Ligand SMILES: Nc1nc2c(ncn2[C@@H]2O[C@H](COP(=O)(O)O)[C@@H](O)[C@H]2O)c(=O)[nH]1
């Protein structure tokens with residue numbers, strides 16, 4: 001790999017601060033295997049959460065949306081030349097995750113205009129489109145309108161004031177024929193979400209499959225060669241999970257027809273086999289992963305396939321049966337591509353410069369400058385990670401954030417009263433990297449804006465043990481913490497063909513010779529129902545340590561600890577569990593905002609970065625780096 005000095009490190013406009021691990025100086029990484037092209041092929045994104053700039057501090061995922069636009073233009077051309085179908089799919093959570101999406105009003109006002117440059121074939125909605133009314137209406141009035149019948153929301157409705165009734169956010173389903181003759185019905189399913197804004201309604205999957213429109217769609221006399229089920233749901237859901245319910249319902253009417261599923265929400269790479277003609281792919285998060293599935297097996301007896309059978313010439317083809325003893329004619333492949341220019345370069349040989357990709361990159365730079373996302377507020381002295389170090393160890397982000405809660409979250413009128421301040425670990429969405437801490441980092445690390453509530457002067461006997469009670473089951477395991485990865489970037493092994501203002505984006509793809517991969521760098525290692533060969537780029541493992549649901553800061557206590565009473569401050573998500581644990585002496589009437597109704601979990605880290613010596617002491621070094 002190149003060294004990091006190649007990046008434009010002027011921190012005022014930091015773009016690509018690359019990270020190298022000691023001993024990895026000559027590490028290289030990148031794909032080495034061509035994709036298996038089938039008769040029908042899919043590219044899948046999910047949980048992009050505004051990461052359209054790519055990962056500025058981790059070039060392992062350093063491609064931006066312009067690179068992705070160029071890549072997909074190339075792959076669509078490749079599909080045409082192979083006589084194969086290629087469909088590009090997204091399964092939601094476009095908001096809440098970076099400054100590009102989160103610093104506008106409403107959230108997404110700029111990032112959606114960038115996202116729309118990608119020529120998706122089908123999309124569906126995520127829960128982050130439904131947390132706030134203004135984002136839900138942006139989704140209804142702009143996103144769904146822009147994509148038209150490609151935006152599938154089979155179980156999500158919104159109150160339309162113009163019609164004075166609830167209407168589907170997008171289309172309930174789509175019946176279409178691909179370029180090469182495959183007749184497809186597609187649905188878009190959200191999990192049985194409960195924390196949606198009250199201007200929206202979600203129909204549970206088990207109720208939706210019994211609705212007349214759905215039964216009519218799956219029992220229609222129109223010929224169907226394949227069902228596509230998009231959904232913002234884990235592909236490996238428990239029995240009765242959304243995808244299992246809809247697959248069972250379709251199988252009632254179509255015992256053998258292929259059902260291809262695309263999931264999301266849990267931010268992991270996964271591939272599940274539901275039966276010998278039904279598989280499901282989940283493709284990570286934050287523009288770190290581009291998912292690929294291909295399948296073959298269509299012929300005149302089971303479809304109206306008109307492409308070049310049995311599979312496109314000159315490339316590997318999918319060979320895996322979904323199940324070992326399958327009698328199904330369908331064969332599959334899946335791959336998780338690291339979102340970087342080396343990967344796009346490797347898989348998209350032969351592309352000329354792509355104007356739409358170039359202009360997309362230019363617009364991202366323009367908007368980032370307008371929003372001042374590279375503005376430096378502090379300097380992170382070393383890496384702090386979410387799960388790669390033991391919880392609350394010196395390298396754990398939670399040891400730092402517990403200190404931030406203790407030092408910053410204080411109601412001035414109550415500053416002499418000791419307090420416990422409890423927040424949820426799931427609100428932390430990314431590791432903190434050594435180097436400039438920018439305005440953008442406030443949103444990539446802590447995008448969520450949860451209220452901080454409190455109950456005054458709780459007896460220490462209950463206050464001092466509340467955190468342990470919450471983490472030991474009082475709060476239940478509502479969410480398995482996301483397996484956050486702490487990756488190392490490496491410079492892609494490509495000479496940038498297009499350079500602008502010191503950063504480099506490659507839009508003209510050309511064949512590159514691949515250096516022998518000599519050292520693996522840390523990254524995703526995925527085992528799924530097809531085994532452990534899904535990751536397009538081989539990586540070394542990243543340490544993973546479980547984390548509890550909640551962490552806390554404590555302030556105002558003497559050396560003897562909690563002896564009388566203490567204020568108990570907690571994130572709104574925990575309210576029900578806190579009241580359950582504290583028992584019948586307490587009720588909702590005892591709970592109010594601790595600082596103010598608009599002070600949220602998004603506010604304490606910026607304040608801590610601005611004033612803490614931890615982030616200010618090494619600022620001069622950061623700026624001059
Ligand atoms: N432990 C927690 N997990 C959470 C929380 N909020 C979400 N999640 C889980 O993370 C992924 C992604 O969710 P997203 O829709 O917010 O992108 C998913 O598995 C959620 O269950 C939380 O506060 N704590």
Ligand SMILES: [Zn+2]
Nearest residue numbers: 047093265267
């Ligand atoms: Zn998400």
Ligand SMILES: [Zn+2]
Nearest residue numbers: 093126127265
């Ligand atoms: Zn989600």
